[in-house]
Amino acid sequence: MKKTFLLASLLLILIVILALNQENTPSWTRYQKEYFTEQISNLQVQLGTVDDPTKKDQLQQELASYQKRKPEIINIVLPNGKVERCKTCHIGIEEISNSHPSNTFGCAVCHGGNPLSLDKTTTHAQMYGGGHPGSLDVVSLSCGGTGANGVSCHAGNHEQAKNEADLVKTSIMSTKAGELSVVRMMFGYDKSKDIPGLTKGQVGFLYPNPLQGRPNEKDFRQNCLSQCHQSGGVLPTSISTKNPNPERTQGKGQVESKDIQGNGCEVCHVLTNPTHTYIGADTTIKSSKIGRGMVHSLTTQIPYTQCNQCHNQGNHDPLKMSFAIRTDMTEVVSDWKAGDINWLDRLKDYYLPGEIFAQCEVSLDCIDCHTRQDVMGDNKLHTSQYDAVHLQCQDCHGTKEALPRTKQIEDPNDLAFEEKITNPKFPELKNGDEILMTVKGEELPFSRHQGSDWVQSSRVTGKTFKIPLVYGSKCQQSLMQQGADSCHKCHNRSALHP
Template identity: 25%
Template sequence: MKKFIQLGCVPVLFLLGLSSAVAEWDENKGCMSCHEGIERFADIEEMQDLTCVDCHNGDGNATTIEKGHQQLWANPTDLRIIDETCGTCHADEVENAKTSIHATMAGIISGTRYNFGAQSRDSIHATYDVKALKTGREGTVDMLTQLPSYDPKKPESATNSPGDDYLRNQCLRCHIWSDGHQRDGDYRASGCAACHVEYSNAATYEGGDKAIDKNQKDRPRLHKMTKKITVDQCQHCHNRGGRTGVSYMGMIESDGYGTPYTADGSKQGKLHGKHYNFVQADLHYEAGMSCIDCHTSAEMHGDGYLYTKKEHAVEVRCETCHGTTTTDATLKTARDNVMTHLKREGAKVTLTTKNDGKALDVPQLNSKALSEEGRVAMVKIATHMENMECYTCHAPWAPQCYGCHAKQDISKPNGDWLQGANDDVSQLGKKANLQKKAFSWNESRSYVRWENPSLGINHRGKVSVYVPGCQVFLTQVDGNKPIVANKTYTTVDGTSGISHNPIQPHTTSKNARSCAECHTNPKVLGLGGGIYDIQRNFAAGKAPIDFELERFVDETGKQLQSTSHKGARPFNQAELERISRVGTCLACHGSDEITDKGQAPDDATHNKVLRKMVKKNQ
């Protein structure tokens, strides 16, 4: 008979860093002989009869720590053993989670391999072999196979790419088969606990368990499951790539200089291995909204489909909450799922935040008094609403990391985020347990910007914000022996592997970008700023590319840089000319006089009008 106090399922003891002072064993207390004061993991009624060993395994009759911890699962929510724990009650959710983009990383993998010239833009690989539970939806595939490993002794090929090693050693630390990176801001658990067990940025335990050292890193804040997922928790992964987690809070990584930001003037510490500058936060964050107030459980947990990119998995739209200038808010996602925390009373829509129950009034575009600029942009020029994403204008900044200089040293074996070794299978995704099946990488960059993000066409055929992502210059060495220096790739489609991609930057502002910024700034159009000298930034002027890092299209509409999103592209020549022509008109007419209609039919007519105006004013 098991002699344990019933705690509810107890996943995240990851504990096992017991303090030296261990209580005398009491067979009537069992695990609680040492873990006195530990929090009940869940308060829901269905979990009240579960004991420690029901979730953590181990030996429920042992009278020593060593025997009690034999065959222990430190994290019962890890995907490797979850079928025997959470999956006994939540089988559908567990199966869906294994197909989610959070588990497969299909988009990151395909995008990286595409830019390394190893495959097309179609997703073919994931973290591990996986089959879809549902098929047939746009942007999905039926199955994905595990990402190959890289062997530098073999010729580089579609199945033997340095990009695969780059992914395995660097990029793939953020998937729910693994724990987080072991540094402030990145600590988290694997499996369900990756989201549902909160970690502070310092990753120290703040609960009542007397066996746990409060100063030891890599511990959850509490031994407690939560449905109230904070922005900080999401940020433990979403601080690389698109960087939407940190951008949402108004954080942009600096070039390495720490600056005072606390009230006492102490220096800023690093999060995610970086120093940050603080700029304008997203207005939704300022209003008190968390990521889960927009993003649905189907997006987060998966729904059985194998999505190739996150933009296909995301189902929420701006019009879900705000409507358009001519239609009501749907209060439903693009897949017709009802947003239950949105309510309509007459013309008023209210959102109740999921974490703290705060009621927020949601502005409705078809009943809101617009500014003159807003009326011009959204009503007088109706094609803006039809052809552009809302955030194209309302995201005034976006993180732009130019030139990713990636150095691989094949003389130094290093951890592979997809291969671990440990007696406890629930710990195979921990950094300390990674097998050295990959090689060491070092990353640096050319420069960072946040202002005037570029624009282009996204996979939906709409004008969207574009950011660099990513612009790899590969240097490969064998110890002190150079093999390759600043190599860039050409994609299977013939474009440079240096890339720009569309993004929803999560930096929404009430005040939109100006008409002049988008219609007159060549950088915004993807033409570059004309200032960065690519040749002088490489030794002896041997730059591997002949265009500046901000320039991903030329004036004829020729695409210079790749985009890994199918259907996405830079502006073509006709679009560039039309956008620029409006910029020319703005100099005389101002935005309030520019409309879809009323344009001169041709240059001759326009010149005739101009001459008449000049003569009249002489």
């Protein structure tokens, strides 16, 4: 009996000692040890698959380095002399982009917070957007702020096109002004597309009395205006109903969660998977927590699969004030890693059942057609999707009366050259090159004159496509019929008849 009591007492003392030791051990040392363990495991797996002696020796040296490594405080000294310690905890985090190296920009310029602290609560206090610095309510402080070198980022520039943090707030995707306008006109509240009192940067969800107190006003706000992929609205998503924080069930395997939201800039520029979980190397960001990008990385090569996380998920019914999610989305989501073999795969993934389209709309990615001002806004408050879109079919294909509008590059400081910085797939652009221009005057630098042909280069894959021209063809479409709907009357493929 005494022996049992003694053993129990020793065990209790041991547990207390371990608990106290755990409490007194800084959390950053635990994060670093978890990261070292994970890297060691990954390297051991790689060693078992490598036969090349040089590569194997390199891996063994790297493995030995991690096995000897001890936790330590990591200081990043920026060009302006300021010190940040964020990577002491976030030791495995990915570099955000080649254009924003952490040893030059640091972390706080985008995320805010207190980068000298090693205490989680203190460090994360006053972070912009609660960890989502691209949210439009804080984007002027993050993306629109000033770098460590004193240079303005995406706001405050002389060229309006470079002030994306300001322009994006006027984007029709940010304001939801289009849906607000259509529904109000349908109910007879407005005679035109203009919405009384709606101002630049104001989200449609915040518009006072959008349906003037009608019983379905609440449903309109919740099911239509709140589902916005740039203004922080809740997004419908095809994730498991085992989601720890489900808000509403939209159908089989479909839930809405307060953790799955549109967060401004990052909802396009940080790629996500269907479960919105992190799969990178930062051990502080648990993979089970939803509402994250796949890795801590920005991209301007935005594939259609990213756009599809918000668009073409289903249909809004403006009469019932409801949203019906596609019945085939489960199949699309389960196959998202497979990649596209041909344009028929894209057809299955991208287009809503019953929708009519032209083949080019499926072969290309969304950003191959939609321009910078289409997506980022042009500083004007549009309440019509037609007015907001800067590209028409004739901008690439011309009309039966004339060839597309073009521009010859003559200025080495032309904005078209900026695409080379933001996109490695950008084909080399030189003075003297001829590119296409939209009717509204926006450059299309990925559409080039090559010999006797016009060629479109994909901004995502780099693949090239020859652009067929209407001029000189058998097309009899009139100049007044240049909207996509008109072109679809002849180019009328569908999911059932591809």
